[in-house]
Amino acid sequence: MKVFYFCINTNIFISLAAVSLTLATQAQLGMRPQFHPYLFMIFFATLFDYNLHRLITVLTNKEALNAPKHSWVKQKLLIFYAVVVMSIIGFLWSVSMMDKKVLFTLFPMALVTIFYSVPILKSKQTILRLREIPGLKIFLISFVWSASTILLPIIKSSNNYNIATIIAMLTERFLFVFAITIPFDIRDMEADAKHKLKTIPLLLGKKKAMISANLSLVLFIAVCILHYNTFNLMWLNCAFSLSAVSTLFFMNNKKLQSHPYYHYGILDGTLLLQGILVLTAYYIQFIFN
Numbered sequence: 236m237k238v239f240y241f242c243i244n245t246n247i248f249i250s251l252a253a254v255s256l257t258l259a260t261q262a263q264l265g266m267r268p269q270f271h272p273y274l275f276m277i278f279f280a281t282l283f284d285y286n287l288h289r290l291i292t293v294l295t296n297k298e299a300l301n302a303p304k305h306s307w308v309k310q311k312l313l314i315f316y317a318v319v320v321m322s323i324i325g326f327l328w329s330v331s332m333m334d335k336k337v338l339f340t341l342f343p344m345a346l347v348t349i350f351y352s353v354p355i356l357k358s359k360q361t362i363l364r365l366r367e368i369p370g371l372k373i374f375l376i377s378f379v380w381s382a383s384t385i386l387l388p389i390i391k392s393s394n395n396y397n398i399a400t401i402i403a404m405l406t407e408r409f410l411f412v413f414a415i416t417i418p419f420d421i422r423d424m425e426a427d428a429k430h431k432l433k434t435i436p437l438l439l440g441k442k443k444a445m446i447s448a449n450l451s452l453v454l455f456i457a458v459c460i461l462h463y464n465t466f467n468l469m470w471l472n473c474a475f476s477l478s479a480v481s482t483l484f485f486m487n488n489k490k491l492q493s494h495p496y497y498h499y500g501i502l503d504g505t506l507l508l509q510g511i512l513v514l515t516a517y518y519i520q521f522i523f524n
């Protein structure tokens with residue numbers, strides 16, 4: 236369990252989830268899931284991104300380290316710095332293996348990711364980050380996750396994919412990430428209100444925000460059914476249905492919500508679980524075909 240908690244606290248866990256979803260994308264596109272150098276880029280980019288906000292907090296607002304969600308960083312500061320350095324080196328190394336087409340496509344997402352935490356406007360009176368624009372935070376997170384884990388396999392593939400298929404896949408992943416991100420904003424309501432961040436829970440209230448999260452998951456599975464029934468890909472509908480139902484349970488279970496690793500372990504784990512379910516269904520289908 237110590238290794239598991241270490242992976243969660245260092246954001247290695249969420250980075251592996253990003254890799255699993257990218258592999259799932261390969262299966263969704265009809266490819267055989269396999270290793271590709273861009274998986275390293277996804278892993279290290281996610282690792283750096285999720286530690287960047289923490290790093291800025293450490294460097295600019297040490298008092299914030301007293302918050303429970305930053306307790307591990309406060310206790311293991313040297314290890315945290317080591318992980319940040321590793322993520323930077325790993326990302327630069329993986330970038331060196333990518334062609335210009337991939338880098339050009341990822342550049343806008345990289346800018347969004349950086350300016351999510353780094354100020355885009357700074358003066359004596361004000362510091363503005365993208366995450367501080369009212370209601371925008373959750374949409375940025377959902378967009379970056381969807382685009383990065385789906386577009387890379389498409390760009391590197393030699394196949395031409397129907398634009399409707401790509402839009403459907405982006406919509407599915409966006410809706411899923413949107414749903415599981417809302418509980419994080421609910422958790423941070425007090426801190427966000429203090430910093431005058433207008434998140435969905437603060438704009439709608441906790442109850443309506445959770446309704447929005449559940450509706451997003453229902454829409455997710457509805458889009459999946461319409462999409463994959465069209466191509467008679469029942470194995471994908473089975474995988475995504477299991478993912479949606481289990482996530483609905485995790486999101487709404489009051490007992491689980493009190494677990495210290497509810498957000499970073501269980502909710503983030505639904506991303507990893509979805510990737511594993513798709514990959515498992517991909518290989519099981521061959522047994523019955």
